[in-house]
Amino acid sequence: MRRDMFAIPPGIYMDGNSLGLMPHAAREAVLRRLDDWQRDAVGGWDAWFNLAESLSPSMARLVGARPHEVIATGSITANLHALLATLYRPEGPSSEKGRRHLVATSLDFPSDVYALQSWAEREGAEVRLIPSRDGHTLHADDILTALADDVAVAVLPTVLYRSGQLLDVEGLTRAAHERGVLIGWDAAHSVGSVPHALHDAGADFAVWCHYKYVNAGPGAPGGLFLHERHHGQAPGLRGWWGHAKDTQFEMAHHFRPAAGAGAYQLGTPPILALAGLEGALAVFDSVTMEEVRARSLELTSRLMALAEAHLPEMQVVTPHDPACRGGHVALAHPEAQALSVALRARGIVPDFRQPDILRLAPVALYNTEAEVEETVGALRELLRTGAHREVGAAGLVT
Ligand SMILES: Cc1ncc(COP(=O)(O)O)c(C=O)c1O
Known part of the structure; x- marks a missing residue:
């Protein structure tokens, strides 16, 4: 909703809940x-x-x-x-x-x-x-x-x-x-x-x-x-x-x-x-928090629905009730760390939190539905091929 106000790096950034992109x-x-x-x-x-x-x-x-x-x-x-x-x-x-x-x-x-x-x-x-x-x-x-x-x-x-x-x-x-x-x-x-x-x-x-x-x-x-x-x-x-x-x-x-x-x-x-x-x-100052929240819920709802439809191996642990969820979606999987590293190698930036959580934050101000769809598609492909198992768990700290 304010994507043009941000420096958008190449690839897809889904880690605004760790470090937001630069306005x-x-x-x-x-x-x-x-x-x-x-x-x-x-x-x-x-x-x-x-x-x-x-x-x-x-x-x-x-x-x-x-x-x-x-x-x-x-x-x-x-x-x-x-x-x-x-x-x-x-x-x-x-x-x-x-x-x-x-x-x-x-x-x-x-x-x-x-x-x-x-x-x-x-x-x-x-x-x-x-x-x-x-x-x-x-x-x-x-x-x-x-x-x-x-x-x-x-x-x-x-x-x-x-x-x-x-x-x-x-x-x-x-x-x-x-x-x-x-x-x-x-x-x-x-x-x-x-x-x-x-x-x-x-x-x-x-x-x-x-x-x-x-x-x-x-x-x-x-x-x-x-x-x-x-x-x-x-x-x-x-x-x-x-x-x-x-x-x-x-x-x-x-x-x-x-x-x-x-x-x-x-x-x-x-x-x-x-x-x-x-x-x-x-x-x-250029938006209301109600607008930001409405857009955030749109993006997280879309992400959760796609994850449930296409990633049955992953458990959506974020509450479905909009009144009970914030701005990111957490997917549990025993190989979440390898999936996080493999996504980053493909230009999609999520993050991993111990022991088995992949966090994805489609941020209201700058992420798009297309990015959400592409991220779920990339996860589907990794889980299908097992390619993430070939990527070493590089020493990522974020
Ligand atoms: C929920 C929460 N609390 C506390 C902290 C620590 O914050 P700080 O390093 O600014 O003290 C963080 C850092 O990411 C956090 O996510």
């Missing part, structure tokens, strides 16, 4: 900021000083927030630590009853679990991982059971990184609050693909990256949402870039937090990387 506007914005640096040197800071804050209105649209509730900074992992440092307030010593434990899921991306484990270790608390009944998805009853009366904070994925299951953010946020549990969301696999209403849902916090569906480039600064009801307190982790902007350069040793989520910045922002985000957001 022309992102390249132009980075070059513009390089020109600033070349021309203005340190004087460039006049324009760069508020760059992160200037991106908040566009980011807020993506996540359904108020602009002062979001900021571009850090990474998912760093932002999760920063938010836990503020919001995780375990009650009482570990021997006593009180809200002190943390909840995540057995299907989480590992970095989130590592972050929670570091806080649990400091506090003598547990990280409880919600089990999966089928190894791919989570059942709402198991999530609700985990939101127990000794849990302080739950961090859940909006979309599961392997199966692509989309959780009910609004319903689970409500359920967590009814049970007295603070709830944060890892929205890495939904921002830029699925509309959000984080403010209205009342989510306490959320973290996400911009290098997947937002197309801001490798290692682009992440995103952080903190509901305005938590804005009164000083961040648990502080740095000079989170200081109120008007007096930041007074260099006082008394920290006066910036109003809103901006207070969660720590050090000097990476201006060249932020420029990639600046350009990428211009693409989203």
